[in-house]
Amino acid sequence: MSGRDTNKSLSQKFYDRYTSLIGGAISLLSPARAAGFVYGRQMYRTFAAGTTLDADKNFRPRLRSGDAEVKRAYKLVAARCRDQAENNSLISGALDRIGNNVVRSGIMPKFKFRTRDGKLDREVNKNWRTGFLRWARYCDSTGHDSYGALQRLGLRHMWSDGQYFIHRTWDTSRPGIVPLRLEFLEFDQLDALVDGVLANGNIARKGIEHDAATGRPLFYHILDHHPGDYLALGRRSTSRRIPAADIIHVWDRRRISQYSGIAWMVAVVMEAYRMEDFRHITQDAARLQATFAAFLKSAFPGFQLGGGLSFGGQSAPIKPGETGVTQAPTEIKSGIIQGLPTGTDITFASPSQPGNYYEPFVKDSQRWQSAGLGMSFEAYTNNYTDASYASSRSGSLEERLSYRSQQQFTEEQVNRRVLAWYIEAAYLSGLAPVKMPNYAKDPDFYHELAEGQFPGWGWVDPSNDANAAEKLIDLDIDTRRNQASQRGNDWDEIIDELNEEEDSLIELAEKKARRKSLEGQSNVNQ
Numbered sequence: 001m002s003g004r005d006t007n008k009s010l011s012q013k014f015y016d017r018y019t020s021l022i023g024g025a026i027s028l029l030s031p032a033r034a035a036g037f038v039y040g041r042q043m044y045r046t047f048a049a050g051t052t053l054d055a056d057k058n059f060r061p062r063l064r065s066g067d068a069e070v071k072r073a074y075k076l077v078a079a080r081c082r083d084q085a086e087n088n089s090l091i092s093g094a095l096d097r098i099g100n101n102v103v104r105s106g107i108m109p110k111f112k113f114r115t116r117d118g119k120l121d122r123e124v125n126k127n128w129r130t131g132f133l134r135w136a137r138y139c140d141s142t143g144h145d146s147y148g149a150l151q152r153l154g155l156r157h158m159w160s161d162g163q164y165f166i167h168r169t170w171d172t173s174r175p176g177i178v179p180l181r182l183e184f185l186e187f188d189q190l191d192a193l194v195d196g197v198l199a200n201g202n203i204a205r206k207g208i209e210h211d212a213a214t215g216r217p218l219f220y221h222i223l224d225h226h227p228g229d230y231l232a233l234g235r236r237s238t239s240r241r242i243p244a245a246d247i248i249h250v251w252d253r254r255r256i257s258q259y260s261g262i263a264w265m266v267a268v269v270m271e272a273y274r275m276e277d278f279r280h281i282t283q284d285a286a287r288l289q290a291t292f293a294a295f296l297k298s299a300f301p302g303f304q305l306g307g308g309l310s311f312g313g314q315s316a317p318i319k320p321g322e323t324g325v326t327q328a329p330t331e332i333k334s335g336i337i338q339g340l341p342t343g344t345d346i347t348f349a350s351p352s353q354p355g356n357y358y359e360p361f362v363k364d365s366q367r368w369q370s371a372g373l374g375m376s377f378e379a380y381t382n383n384y385t386d387a388s389y390a391s392s393r394s395g396s397l398e399e400r401l402s403y404r405s406q407q408q409f410t411e412e413q414v415n416r417r418v419l420a421w422y423i424e425a426a427y428l429s430g431l432a433p434v435k436m437p438n439y440a441k442d443p444d445f446y447h448e449l450a451e452g453q454f455p456g457w458g459w460v461d462p463s464n465d466a467n468a469a470e471k472l473i474d475l476d477i478d479t480r481r482n483q484a485s486q487r488g489n490d491w492d493e494i495i496d497e498l499n500e501e502e503d504s505l506i507e508l509a510e511k512k513a514r515r516k517s518l519e520g521q522s523n524v525n526q
Contacts (some may be wrong), residue, residue, distance in 0.1 A: 066255030067205060070262050081160040081263040088276050094373050094380055095159055099152045101403040104455040106148020107410060109419055110490060112449045113434060122492060127433035132422060141169050141183040150184060151410060154250060162261035163187050163251035168421050180425035188228060191221040191239035205259050217244045248417045268372035275365040282354045289351035297345040374402030400457060411452045420447040456488030
């Protein structure tokens with residue numbers, strides 16, 4: 001039996017003896033409770049994840065609520081993730097690639113208002129969409145970004161911060177434009193000093209005021225400026241108490257006991273940082289080794305070989321004039337025959353960095369990082385040298401599921417709420433393209449008549465994919481509208497464009513026919 005098995009056996013014996021002693025003591029008061037205690041201890045030991053032996057003895061995470069975990073680590077995690085998002089080329093490129101696939105130029109809405117007979121009102125929906133696309137150019141309260149650009153910005157903050165806020169404001173300076181404006185705020189602007197049980201009975205968590213009974217957010221305490229801004233130094237910051245109806249808190253709940261988010265990059269950031277640091281250290285070592293082309297060794301202790309460097313022991317140096325040989329060179333030049341001092345050997349450097357294990361080691365780390373980001377290794381590293389067509393296709397399809405998930409998150413947490421704000425603002429400002437007589441009674445009915453049109457992707461294998469799509473439609477298990485949606489297109493817009501194209505072609509054909517007729521008449525007259 002090995003030493004490990006012996007230790008494990010002794011540990012189990014001690015565990016069993018302890019269980020027996022405590023169980024015996026409890027049985028004096030309640031045999032039933034003693035039996036339950038012993039049974040629970042035995043069940044605990046049966047799970048491998050419940051062992052506390054040998055190398056696993058230090059793996060003892062504490063059980064905290066999700067909110068306590070976020071509060072404890074949020075600032076440092078966010079700072080590290082922001083650093084890597086800006087300074088790590090792989091991470092920065094991955095976030096750009098994610099934005100290109102998830103948002104692209106923007107997840108814009110499809111409106112689904114219907115006529116009295118239940119059919120889609122194409123004219124009304126087209127007017128809604130036209131008004132929204134016009135508003136999307138001016139929706140940013142700062143005037144800097146379009147709606148699509150704000151979506152990309154928000155998605156990037158989800159990866160680096162895990163959350164952000166959208167505050168609705170009003171601007172009537174542009175006639176004919178729905179006056180809703182969006183102010184994007186970082187999580188840093190929450191007044192974290194508003195925390196704990198408040199005088200009104202509500203519970204505040206890091207600046208968010210919740211209803212004590214339901215846990216729903218009621219108010220957000222927002223600082224008037226970012227606490228890390230250079231203009232904020234020395235200024236006393238005050239906070240505004242903004243109703244929850246005017247704030248969209250965008251975050252992803254991973255635990256039931258969580259009240260705010262953590263960066264999506266949290267599981268990747270340390271691996272990315274350590275590998276980037278290792279890569280830079282390896283580069284510095286390789287650069288240092290490359291600066292030394294050769295080394296000179298002298299048989300005479302203390303002899304000066306040039307450059308002011310003394311090799312050998314502490315004896316008095318031999319003067320160059322006594323040897324009859326010129327001093328050794330300090331650099332190597334092409335095409336030069338150079339004499340060396342007597343008794344000098346030359347050894348050329350053989351750099352060992354980065355070494356044969358560097359590339360496999362880096363690749364292994366990058367695979368872990370790409371998995372944490374929901375991307376294929378090839379897409380994350382932009383390295384397709386070892387990928388076959390089949391593996392690239394499989395990786396691409398799996399990767400799109402990750403992008404779809406982020407699109408759905410953006411749709412549920414951002415777009416639907418912004419669309420509800422937009423429809424409400426259009427109604428209140430009188431700019432809605434259709435009358436909504438029952439809006440005051442049931443606003444949600446109208447808010448649900450819009451949804452996002454996700455950007456899609458082209459076919460990986462156009463010929464085979466087109467045949468597969470055609471078969472699905474022929475078998476009546478898919479629709480043309482759904483196939484168009486998967487490619488990021490709106491079926492109704494395609495139909496409108498096809499009709500316009502056909503009308504243009506018919507008009508062109510009629511003009512050509514009239515021209516030929518006129519040319520024929522002209523030839524007859526001649």
